[in-house]
Amino acid sequence: MGAARSGPAAASGRTAAVAVQDRMVRALAVLRALVLANTLAVFALRYDGLDRPLLGLAVMAFLVVWSVVVVVVLRRARRRTLPVLVLDLAVGAGTLLLSPVVEGPDFTTSLPSFWVMAPLLVWAVCLRWPGGLLAAVVLSACDLAVRPEITQTNLGNVFLVLIGGPIVGYLCGSLQEMAAQRDAAERAAAVAEERARLARAVHDGVLQVLAMVQRRGPSLGPDGAELGRLAGEQESSLRTLINRQDALVRPEGDSTLDLSEALAARVARRPPSASLVGTGAPVLVPAEVATELVDAVGACLDNVARHVGEDAPAFVLLEDTPAAVVLTVRDTGPGIAPGRLEQAEADGRLGVTGSIRGRLADLGGTAELTTGPSGTSWELTWPRRTAHAAG
Amino acid sequence: MVVDDHPMWRDAVERDLAAAGCEVVAVAADGAQAVARFKAARPRVVVLDLQIPEPNGVEVTREVLAHDPSARVLILSASGEQADVLAAVKAGATGYLVKSASAAELLDAVRRVAAGDTVFTPGLAGLVLGEFRRMADGPAEPENPAPELTDREVEILRLVATGLSYKQIAETLVLSHRTVQNHVQNTLRKLQMHNRVELTRWAIERGLDG
Numbered sequence: 001m002g003a004a005r006s007g008p009a010a011a012s013g014r015t016a017a018v019a020v021q022d023r024m025v026r027a028l029a030v031l032r033a034l035v036l037a038n039t040l041a042v043f044a045l046r047y048d049g050l051d052r053p054l055l056g057l058a059v060m061a062f063l064v065v066w067s068v069v070v071v072v073v074l075r076r077a078r079r080r081t082l083p084v085l086v087l088d089l090a091v092g093a094g095t096l097l098l099s100p101v102v103e104g105p106d107f108t109t110s111l112p113s114f115w116v117m118a119p120l121l122v123w124a125v126c127l128r129w130p131g132g133l134l135a136a137v138v139l140s141a142c143d144l145a146v147r148p149e150i151t152q153t154n155l156g157n158v159f160l161v162l163i164g165g166p167i168v169g170y171l172c173g174s175l176q177e178m179a180a181q182r183d184a185a186e187r188a189a190a191v192a193e194e195r196a197r198l199a200r201a202v203h204d205g206v207l208q209v210l211a212m213v214q215r216r217g218p219s220l221g222p223d224g225a226e227l228g229r230l231a232g233e234q235e236s237s238l239r240t241l242i243n244r245q246d247a248l249v250r251p252e253g254d255s256t257l258d259l260s261e262a263l264a265a266r267v268a269r270r271p272p273s274a275s276l277v278g279t280g281a282p283v284l285v286p287a288e289v290a291t292e293l294v295d296a297v298g299a300c301l302d303n304v305a306r307h308v309g310e311d312a313p314a315f316v317l318l319e320d321t322p323a324a325v326v327l328t329v330r331d332t333g334p335g336i337a338p339g340r341l342e343q344a345e346a347d348g349r350l351g352v353t354g355s356i357r358g359r360l361a362d363l364g365g366t367a368e369l370t371t372g373p374s375g376t377s378w379e380l381t382w383p384r385r386t387a388h389a390a391g
Numbered sequence: 392m393v394v395d396d397h398p399m400w401r402d403a404v405e406r407d408l409a410a411a412g413c414e415v416v417a418v419a420a421d422g423a424q425a426v427a428r429f430k431a432a433r434p435r436v437v438v439l440d441l442q443i444p445e446p447n448g449v450e451v452t453r454e455v456l457a458h459d460p461s462a463r464v465l466i467l468s469a470s471g472e473q474a475d476v477l478a479a480v481k482a483g484a485t486g487y488l489v490k491s492a493s494a495a496e497l498l499d500a501v502r503r504v505a506a507g508d509t510v511f512t513p514g515l516a517g518l519v520l521g522e523f524r525r526m527a528d529g530p531a532e533p534e535n536p537a538p539e540l541t542d543r544e545v546e547i548l549r550l551v552a553t554g555l556s557y558k559q560i561a562e563t564l565v566l567s568h569r570t571v572q573n574h575v576q577n578t579l580r581k582l583q584m585h586n587r588v589e590l591t592r593w594a595i596e597r598g599l600d601g
Contacts, residue, residue, distance in 0.1 A: 204442060208397050211490040216403070218493065232491060277513045277552045279521020280477055315513055315554035321524055330553035374559040 016183035017176035018077045024125045024172055025080070029071045032118040036067050039115040051104040059095055059102060059111060066091050067118070080126050085119075089135055092119040096142040106148050116143075120161065124169035132169030136161045203242055210235035240268045257290040258282040259325065260318055266294050267301070267316050274301055274314040283320040285382070289363055293327060293382060296359045296367070300329040300378045308333030308376075324365075324384055330377040356380070392417040392434035394425040394451065395467070396443045400490070404438060404467070407494040413501065422446035429455045434462065436505045438497075439484070441468045441475045449478040456483040463504045467497070477518045480579060481586040486510030509576045516552035519578055520545070526585070538581040547574045 043060055050056050070088050073079050095112040102111055110116075116139050124132030140158040147154055210231045217228020260278040267276040285293070297316055304314045308331050317328040353369065356378065360367040365382040393408070393415060395401040405415045417432035419425035421444035429437065437455055441448035452464045465486035466479050476487055486504040488497060489512065500510045511519075526537035540548070550560045557575070561568045 205397075208400060208490065212399060212403065214491045215493055235491065275513060275554070277517035279524065280474060280518045281521060281525065313554060315552070317513075317517055317549065317552045319517075319520060319524075319549075322528060328549065328553050330555075332554060372563065374555060374563055377553065 016179040020176045020179045021125060022077060025074050028118065028121055028125060032067055032071060035114040035117050036063065039063065039113045042109060042113050050102055052102050056102040059098060063095065063112065063115060074122065085123055085126060088119040088122060089138060092116040093138055093142045096139065097146055100146050110143060120165050121168055124165050125172050127169065128173035129166040129169035132165030136165030203238065207235055207238060237268050240264045255287055256284045257287045259285050259290045259293060262290045262294050263297060263316060263318060266298050273311060274316055277315060277317045279318065279320060283318060283325060285325060289382060292359050292363055293380065296356050296380055297327060297329055299356050304331040322384065325382045327380040328377060330375050332375045392419065392429060392432060392437045394419045394437060394443060395440040396420050404497065407497060408501065411498045422451045425451045426454045430458060433459065436463045436465060436501055438465050438467050438501065441466060441479060449475060449482050452479045452482040452484050465500055465504045465510065476515060477522055480515065481582055483583055485579065487512055487515040508572060509579050511551050511575055513552045513554050516548045519582065520548050520552060522582065538585045540578060544574050544578050547571060548578060551575065
């Protein structure tokens, strides 16, 4: 306690620990009142058999006054100092030692009886397990020192005190550490959230500028056009990154993947300059299906780059229905000449077409190719085998 | 009217539009300005960024169209916030363009929106397709049944979503350019109608109608 500050984080961790200690001390105040009442009642029952009843009354009065004083003093964390704790323990030990003087040498119940629990637990709460152990040893030693003969019950009580003090101290220490950790975790989460909020603002600004460069570039000549193209690439990869980060927050099962997110990463890769068109919601499919579908789309896109051109625009449409996931990959090339595919197949050159069909067939789906003057289009269908697949 | 909180964009868009002979009657940097200046300037077309300080682009769309249903809203959005785009379209926006579109594309879009056309990007077509599917899969509501697309409309939207122009679609499906346009417009109208009924019912349920 009262250690030098080593930064705001340490200070706040300590605040959490002190808050835990405050609660424990408040609970101990209630406990002290209860054990005091018990001690007074036990004292009243034995009052007639005492050697020095007046001294006993004085001790009881002192215990009442001290209990009130110490509860008030301990209420503030900064007043839980070693001298106060030592005094509290000294009251417990002193009243124990006075037992034979007040009650006579062959007493059975000590003068403070259960009241000694209060200082013991205060030591455990404030000084953790070493404090609990030390207080337990002191109180046990005083108790055993004044007993005319040590019964099994006395030994049992001493044993419980020796065990209980350190255990309560240990638990209290753990609670304080956990509170400090929880505090730190909450603060880290808040910081991360704030950082994400700031990043969003910064990203938005960067996206605006990149889009601007992309838009104005072509009017600045060939260099400008190149700049614009680069800005466009960066814009789309930054956007993919942001979307992926947003997706991280969404809870997902281990074995399912968001297909739109997986596709976005593949589609962002050039060439060709493809755009992914989604339906605005995550499309959850088993991870292995996602991998296969992304590879199949990748094969379609590679084909576009090879046969239509590296800069050829292509579109990937992802649709999700209860019955099936449908992917359409379209390029805006001149299409495939009639008969060429049949010719290739007849020649035994299945090539890319075969590999795309094969992948989908393995998944239980279909791949349809249509070609015409306004481009070539692959339609990949993966049927969902779910309960409502009929719909 | 041009609404964008980035001065760089506001100026660039304003300059391009003015250079092409459009009259920019007002600019605004946030939602409150946009709504106030709309009422004073009465523009025919609002070129609107969705990411603006409160109230956001979706609310601005709703407000200005409630004030003047003959106005047209063209969404110009950079950040690909799909849900927002869809909400703005449901609120009555009839065009959507990404900010990386060229100045020529922007001018074309503004002219078409002003003429009452709808300006679809492939991205918007995908969102609209998805929204109709989601509504069809959602719980059935007898008072306001989910609108459905005809097979032809689905076919056309899918072609738009894979980057074909209206002209190419018309050639592919052997339809007139005008017919393709009408189909596309119809899909948005269904979405907007459904949304209006939803909003009204929501208001009545909460006792906001009286």
